[in-house]
Amino acid sequence: MLFAKKKEIVGIDIGSSSVKLVQLKEIKGAYQLQNVGILPLPSEAIVDNSLMDTSAIVEVTKTLIRSLGVKAKEAACSISGNSVIIRKITLPAMTSEELEDQILWEAEQYIPFDINDVHVDFEILSSDLAGTGKMTVLLVASKKDIINEYVSVFNEAGINLVVVDVDSFAVQNVFELNYDEEYENVVALVNIGATIMNMNIVKGGVSLFTRDVQLGGNLYTEEIQRQFSLSAEEAEKIKITGVYPDQSKLQYVIGRVNETLTMEIKRSLDFYNSSADDEKITKVFLSGGSAKVSQLPNAVSQRLGLPVDTLNPFLKLKYSEKEFDPEYLQEIGPFIVVAMGLAMRRLGDK
Numbered sequence: 001m002l003f004a005k006k007k008e009i010v011g012i013d014i015g016s017s018s019v020k021l022v023q024l025k026e027i028k029g030a031y032q033l034q035n036v037g038i039l040p041l042p043s044e045a046i047v048d049n050s051l052m053d054t055s056a057i058v059e060v061t062k063t064l065i066r067s068l069g070v071k072a073k074e075a076a077c078s079i080s081g082n083s084v085i086i087r088k089i090t091l092p093a094m095t096s097e098e099l100e101d102q103i104l105w106e107a108e109q110y111i112p113f114d115i116n117d118v119h120v121d122f123e124i125l126s127s128d129l130a131g132t133g134k135m136t137v138l139l140v141a142s143k144k145d146i147i148n149e150y151v152s153v154f155n156e157a158g159i160n161l162v163v164v165d166v167d168s169f170a171v172q173n174v175f176e177l178n179y180d181e182e183y184e185n186v187v188a189l190v191n192i193g194a195t196i197m198n199m200n201i202v203k204g205g206v207s208l209f210t211r212d213v214q215l216g217g218n219l220y221t222e223e224i225q226r227q228f229s230l231s232a233e234e235a236e237k238i239k240i241t242g243v244y245p246d247q248s249k250l251q252y253v254i255g256r257v258n259e260t261l262t263m264e265i266k267r268s269l270d271f272y273n274s275s276a277d278d279e280k281i282t283k284v285f286l287s288g289g290s291a292k293v294s295q296l297p298n299a300v301s302q303r304l305g306l307p308v309d310t311l312n313p314f315l316k317l318k319y320s321e322k323e324f325d326p327e328y329l330q331e332i333g334p335f336i337v338v339a340m341g342l343a344m345r346r347l348g349d350k
């Protein structure tokens with residue numbers, strides 16, 4: 001969305017629970033891992049998708065960059081949820097240049113904000129639908145004031161923000177890199193963080209449907225906290241370690257939240273299945289920290305009647321085992337998917 005010269009770009013994913021950084025190097029058409037790291041954010045730094053405590057976010061981002069010894073001066077980040085509007089629209093067939101000239105005018109009818117307040121970007125999905133003289137276009141609009149907040153956070157952290165992507169598309173990037181054998185299948189990519197769930201149904205390199213739902217792993221923590229009368233910190237720890245005297249009650253509480261999230265996923269997937277005469281979804285790939293919740297993949301699989309896998313971002317990525325512990329990488333895999341997708345971005349990518 002924002003453009004710049006072709007330079008080394010680090011992917012920095014500012015999530016509500018932590019900042020993740022990934023840097024890749026492209027060698028002979030293959031990616032190699034150069035840098036990866038995660039640093040937690042204070043819980044009140046980002047609330048309801050808004051950057052509340054920008055100085056804390058700047059501090060954590062700066063510390064992460066410094067501690068990893070990142071020298072690159074340019075970064076890509078992403079937004080999601082209510083910060084971005086994504087619509088698939090049908091227009092008369094035209095060239096990319098023609099659309100460039102007309103996009104604001106076309107976009108105006110689909111965007112519930114003043115067109116002057118948003119950045120609009122697009123991708124032509126199919127240029128001439130079966131000779132009908134029509135084409136489908138993916139419209140991506142983000143509010144300028146939100147983008148500007150990110151620009152200034154990155155500036156203060158000492159790095160230039162040159163690409164602003166969308167969480168779901170970053171996940172898609174990583175999926176396509178690692179699972180080329182699934183390329184022709186319709187798959188659902190579901191990224192579940194702490195506060196938001198990004199769903200993206202893709203096929204053949206094209207996003208068929210996206211939806212973000214403001215629900216995530218915090219729900220488990222809140223439920224454990226409520227059911228067992230604990231502090232948020234205690235509840236978070238129990239969720240992650242699974243250590244609690246009354247195991248059956250804990251599993252019951254987690255199972256109920258699994259059910260809530262699973263129903264939400266099902267609702268979106270059903271919506272896609274009913275609105276599209278496209279092929280049906282064949283598989284679900286989970287990512288995000290909440291993909292680690294015990295029995296969640298199983299619950300999703302049961303509810304949807306589909307195979308579910310946790311997306312592994314390191315399948316096709318080369319890395320030096322001297323520099324990076326493979327076990328550690330497997331451990332952090334689900335968390336860094338968005339940051340990795342951002343690190344793959346180059347100038348002019350859409």
Ligand SMILES: Nc1ncnc2c1ncn2[C@@H]1O[C@H](COP(=O)(O)OP(=O)(O)OP(=O)(O)O)[C@@H](O)[C@H]1O
Nearest residue numbers: 015016017018193194195196217288289290292293
């Ligand atoms: N071992 C684990 N088991 C269950 N949940 C976990 C585990 N480790 C981390 N989580 C949860 O994963 C979530 C963080 O995931 P992630 O880093 O993807 O979110 P985020 O990007 O910070 O948030 P968001 O994108 O929603 O703003 C938190 O809710 C955290 O409690």
Ligand SMILES: [Mg+2]
Nearest residue numbers: 015016193338
């Ligand atoms: Mg996230």
